[in-house]
């Protein structure tokens with residue numbers, strides 16, 4: 001978005017701090033999400049054309065993201081190739097610094113496992129309800145002994161004391177989760193809203209099912225979106241939500257409670273020769289930042 005850059009997080013002054021996590025060591029199928037942040041940054045240039053103060057939303061006849069709000073690009077977290085645990089510690093430390101400076105962390109993945117260190121870093125904010133948009137449940141306890149892969153983040157989050165309540169929206173597909181994973185998620189208390197349910201009953205229904213909470217954290221796996229719309233991801237799953245459904249869901253959550261941060265993960269540009277996935281992801285992030293800050297203005 002041509003926003004200012006701050007890579008010294010101890011001196012960060014911002015309302016929203018965008019952090020890239022070019023990491024794909026948690027991938028269990030097709031790799032490439034380590035190029036996600038670069039691709040989304042490139043896509044964000046498309047929205048930085050005008051000289052308006054902020055972005056005009058013709059649907060709502062409102063300006064978003066005007067200059068009263070400081071949005072800063074913090075560069076990328078330090079990834080140590082081949083060292084999963086050190087990389088996770090570095091991601092967590094970066095997000096902790098962002099939170100300590102009073103900014104809202106907005107994280108670009110990376111594969112979905114990076115949500116584990118990001119949410120670890122939110123423990124000072126009090127109980128947080130997590131809403132996931134995804135094709136996959138991501139509740140796998142381990143694969144071949146690996147508990148920190150892209151198929152496990154929601155189970156790992158459910159084990160964190162400061163995570164209180166969970167909704168999983170857009171779930172569908174075959175193969176990635178076992179029946180026992182679904183049973184374990186339901187036993188934990190997670191509300192699972194399938195993509196088919198959203199298509200039949202609408203976003204207002206989905207919003208009504210999300211547990212009430214003071215604070216929300218959103219984790220948006222791009223593969224929750226219909227892969228007919230955005231192909232740039234490693235594990236596409238037929239069906240899925242469209243732009244308006246996801247956008248309205250994000251808007252609706254900002255009316256339910258305070259959104260303390262979000263991530264957008266699993267963008268892998270090499271599966272999309274058109275380059276559209278990064279443009280789509282950037283637009284979703286920019287609009288969601290706008291909705292979060294608009295709720296603060298109100």
Ligand SMILES: [Mn+2]
Pocket residue numbers: 112134135136138150221
């Ligand atoms: Mn996922």
